Amino acid sequence: MDMAGMEARLKFSALILITTMLLMSLTPLQYQENITEDIFSSNVEAREDDVGQVNCTGLTFEDLFDYDFARFDIDILDDWASAETFANSWVNGSKASTVRENLDDLIGSQNVPGGSNGYISTDERDAVRAIGPDCIADMDTRIGLKQGVAHRNGVDWNNWSFVQDGIALDEINLVPSDHEEKRTCQNLLANSGCYEVPVEATDDLEISMLVAEDKTYNSVFNKLSNSGVSDFTLAINVTNVSDAIFVFTFPITQGLRVVEFSTMDDGIQNDALETPVVEYLPDGRLRVSVDVEYPTSNYPSIREIYIDFTTQAPEENDNPIWGNGAPADGKIIPISRDGTIMVIDGDSTENWATDDDGWALDCDFDESGWSSQMDEDGALIITSVGTGSSQATCSLVDPFGATSELSRTWTFGQPFTSSAIINEESEELELTITPTGLVGEMTLMVHAHQPENMADAKTITVATNEITTSLSLQKLRPGMVMVMGTADATSMMTYSFMLNFGLEKASSPPMIELTIGLDMENATWDEVYSEFTLKGKVIDPDGEDVTMSLSICGGSTTNFIRDGINWEIDVSIASCSTLGITEYDVIISATDESGVVGTLAVFVPDPYAEDDNGDGTISDIKPSEKAGLPSLSLLSTLIITLLAMAYWQRKQYL
Numbered sequence: 001m002d003m004a005g006m007e008a009r010l011k012f013s014a015l016i017l018i019t020t021m022l023l024m025s026l027t028p029l030q031y032q033e034n035i036t037e038d039i040f041s042s043n044v045e046a047r048e049d050d051v052g053q054v055n056c057t058g059l060t061f062e063d064l065f066d067y068d069f070a071r072f073d074i075d076i077l078d079d080w081a082s083a084e085t086f087a088n089s090w091v092n093g094s095k096a097s098t099v100r101e102n103l104d105d106l107i108g109s110q111n112v113p114g115g116s117n118g119y120i121s122t123d124e125r126d127a128v129r130a131i132g133p134d135c136i137a138d139m140d141t142r143i144g145l146k147q148g149v150a151h152r153n154g155v156d157w158n159n160w161s162f163v164q165d166g167i168a169l170d171e172i173n174l175v176p177s178d179h180e181e182k183r184t185c186q187n188l189l190a191n192s193g194c195y196e197v198p199v200e201a202t203d204d205l206e207i208s209m210l211v212a213e214d215k216t217y218n219s220v221f222n223k224l225s226n227s228g229v230s231d232f233t234l235a236i237n238v239t240n241v242s243d244a245i246f247v248f249t250f251p252i253t254q255g256l257r258v259v260e261f262s263t264m265d266d267g268i269q270n271d272a273l274e275t276p277v278v279e280y281l282p283d284g285r286l287r288v289s290v291d292v293e294y295p296t297s298n299y300p301s302i303r304e305i306y307i308d309f310t311t312q313a314p315e316e317n318d319n320p321i322w323g324n325g326a327p328a329d330g331k332i333i334p335i336s337r338d339g340t341i342m343v344i345d346g347d348s349t350e351n352w353a354t355d356d357d358g359w360a361l362d363c364d365f366d367e368s369g370w371s372s373q374m375d376e377d378g379a380l381i382i383t384s385v386g387t388g389s390s391q392a393t394c395s396l397v398d399p400f401g402a403t404s405e406l407s408r409t410w411t412f413g414q415p416f417t418s419s420a421i422i423n424e425e426s427e428e429l430e431l432t433i434t435p436t437g438l439v440g441e442m443t444l445m446v447h448a449h450q451p452e453n454m455a456d457a458k459t460i461t462v463a464t465n466e467i468t469t470s471l472s473l474q475k476l477r478p479g480m481v482m483v484m485g486t487a488d489a490t491s492m493m494t495y496s497f498m499l500n501f502g503l504e505k506a507s508s509p510p511m512i513e514l515t516i517g518l519d520m521e522n523a524t525w526d527e528v529y530s531e532f533t534l535k536g537k538v539i540d541p542d543g544e545d546v547t548m549s550l551s552i553c554g555g556s557t558t559n560f561i562r563d564g565i566n567w568e569i570d571v572s573i574a575s576c577s578t579l580g581i582t583e584y585d586v587i588i589s590a591t592d593e594s595g596v597v598g599t600l601a602v603f604v605p606d607p608y609a610e611d612d613n614g615d616g617t618i619s620d621i622k623p624s625e626k627a628g629l630p631s632l633s634l635l636s637t638l639i640i641t642l643l644a645m646a647y648w649q650r651k652q653y654l
Contacts, residue, residue, distance in 0.1 A: 280358030389413025
């Protein structure tokens with residue numbers, strides 16, 4: 001088979017899977033009966049010679065794929081013409097096995113190597129990721145928008161579409177890497193590193209669609225001429241969507257709200273189903289969540305959902321009210337630096353105010369260039385420009401323009417600036433705090449910090465003058481070091497900070513100790529003097545794990561016995577004997593996780609050597625004759641004794 005034809009067939013087959021896995025609810029809005037293998041075949045025949053192009057028009061997700069649950073997050077952008085669409089689907093147990101089997105069969109039907117062999121491979125997975133966007137771009141989205149008062153017909157169901165180059169695909173566990181029957185791909189054209197598992201694998205899997213890295217959107221729709229500032233209807237065809245949730249988030253639009261909701265089954269309204277969940281995010285956007293369930297028994301009944309929107313003010317609307325958790329009037333709110341930064345997280349602002357329809361802060365700053373906003377999680381974000389501090393008058397406002405009866409005045413600013421160095425001699429971090437005058441006096445509790453380690457904390461008081469304090473680096477490992485702490489002062493909210501000066505704690509080498517015997521010997525020999533034993537301790541000052549090695553007579557070993565900081569090793573002298581070496585210079589090395597090495601040199605003398613005094617004791621510091629031979633003094637004594645005996649016997653004979 002030619003490579004172009006094979007690539008085209010591979011792309012189509014993989015695209016079918018993507019169509020099925022990711023676009024769970026993205027079925028055509030009008031029910032397509034009898035979508036069979038004939039459709040698949042016709043699509044292949046039409047495009048099989050056009051490399052990189054496949055036609056997935058008319059294919060439905062449910063024809064090939066049975067999922068457990070899907071979630072679709074659709075964020076409509078400010079232009080009211082494009083959107084970020086994120087899709088996640090989950091498949092468990094036997095359904096996951098069916099997905100793998102279908103994919104393997106589809107690949108095989110196109111004569112692609114590795115297909116129809118009862119295994120799903122990483123090559124097949126990679127093909128799905130690469131060419132899937134082409135298939136998705138052909139699919140109908142079954143979402144429509146129509147401007148004007150509430151609509152229940154006449155909606156252009158296909159005015160929402162996907163953009164191929166904006167689509168990225170991903171999956172989790174389609175080809176389980178830890179499956180007990182995993183094997184190297186058996187087909188001859190498999191890529192290096194390819195592996196495969198039986199299609200019967202029931203491991204759970206997840207399929208995702210997202211926005212490509214270098215793109216800002218992956219779907220577009222016919223822009224409403226009113227840009228959402230007057231009545232319109234959102235319509236969704238959910239026929240055969242077994243279990244999914246759709247989450248639509250709309251741009252900030254003054255007064256936008258939901259006024260009506262309907263579910264139509266074959267054109268008849270069904271009032272038994274759940275209504276959408278409507279909420280206003282702290283950043284001012286409207287979010288609508290629709291939970292969809294379509295029982296198999298309802299098929300082929302057509303189910304359509306209609307949601308009507310307006311910007312007309314409600315007849316009744318209460319003003320937002322300050323909560324007990326909000327900063328008091330006149331409070332100082334600390335910030336860490338100039339620029340745009342998060343000052344207060346969403347969990348902290350959650351109880352600042354209450355309103356039935358949500359609320360946000362509207363702040364007017366004294367200094368030019370300063371502003372505030374809240375993100376979708378409720379975090380307070382401040383933008384500042386070089387003036388150090390600014391006062392702001394803040395009110396609460398709801399989505400329909402109602403404001404709190406009272407406002408509060410706060411001061412935003414930096415309580416101090418800072419710098420730091422690491423003193424290599426003292427192995428401490430020297431932190432310098434320079435107050436800005438925002439507060440008169442403040443108490444800081446600070447410590448040197450790493451993501452998984454924390455040194456001892458120190459408490460200092462800072463008034464009007466610069467102060468330098470030393471922070472311990474003990475309990476920290478080599479690597480990046482930051483300063484973490486809190487600052488408290490009268491009329492100021494507690495300031496929690498993390499300061500990064502780009503400092504690193506250097507690694508200290510491991511320390512190796514040798515255990516000396518009662519007779520002051522370095523080593524203990526076995527009975528036949530063929531090997532000796534060394535014992536000792538190894539400690540890394542930074543608390544890192546160490547690995548040990550020993551070298552002797554040109555060879556090396558790592559055969560240490562370790563028990564905490566204690567070590568022991570038996571050292572054979574066989575390699576030394578072959579070289580004629582009778583005195584033994586041993587080098588022990590310990591390497592920590594940072595790659596820093598500590599060494600210890602150990603001398604082990606010839607076990608047959610005498611000491612310098614000639615008293616016949618075994619020396620542990622001086623070399624002697626070759627191991628295994630009697631000493632020279634012993635040989636001399638023996639020779640003299642034998643000669644004397646021979647002379648005495650000869651004299652007796654004469």
